[in-house]
Amino acid sequence: MSKRHSQKYKIDRRMGENIWGRPKSPVNRREYAPGQHGQRRKGKLSDFGLQLRAKQKLKGYYGNISEKHFLRIYKEANRLKGDTSELLIGLLESRLDAIVYRAKFVATVFAARQFVNHGHVKVNGQRVNIPSYRCKVGDVIEVRDRSKQLAFVLEATQLAERDVPDYIEADHNKMTATYKAMPQLADVPYPVVMEPNLVVEFYSR
Structure with missing residues (x-):
């Protein structure tokens, strides 16, 4: 990692x-x-x-x-x-940590990397702890049962500052997300x- x-x-x-x-x-x-030079005029x-x-x-x-x-x-x-x-x-966007972040299981992309690394996520029923794991279209990403009630996970799903994009189908009741399609720039x-x-x-x- x-x-x-x-x-x-x-x-x-x-x-x-x-x-x-x-x-x-x-x-x-x-x-x-x-830094001390941060306010200098930029060329x-x-x-x-x-x-x-x-x-x-x-x-x-x-x-x-x-x-x-x-x-x-x-x-x-x-x-x-x-x-x-x-x-x-x-x-x-096919990275596992990116999908966990897009699905709003966590608040930040940094938290997504840590969340996956600590073993809280399954892909198609198998635990995966590699943040850079490449997901395929149709893969189902799920928060492990014992992690679904973590306070920071529940808080992240309620964040109003961003929405789940169309290429991911998220169910926050079951804490699952399906990777529906590889997005293009305009979709992200x-x-x-x-x-x-x-x-x-x-x-x-």
């Missing part, structure tokens, strides 16, 4: 955007970057800078996954037939604009 070494909200502030749409994000109060980014920023934002959104793993996902998307940028999004409810086309340009240099 990839380990997050920096505070998650530093990602928000470095990007200058509330990338998860959370009300507690410090970007809501301080839109400048962290215009080069094409490379824009591409790097797009990659950092997308990678950070999914729990700041490692560069090695993110590159592996890109290479897989590039091998598949179709639009690489759309496939990249689809593969990222990102709180900010994501630019996977720039990520593809970054790796295509």
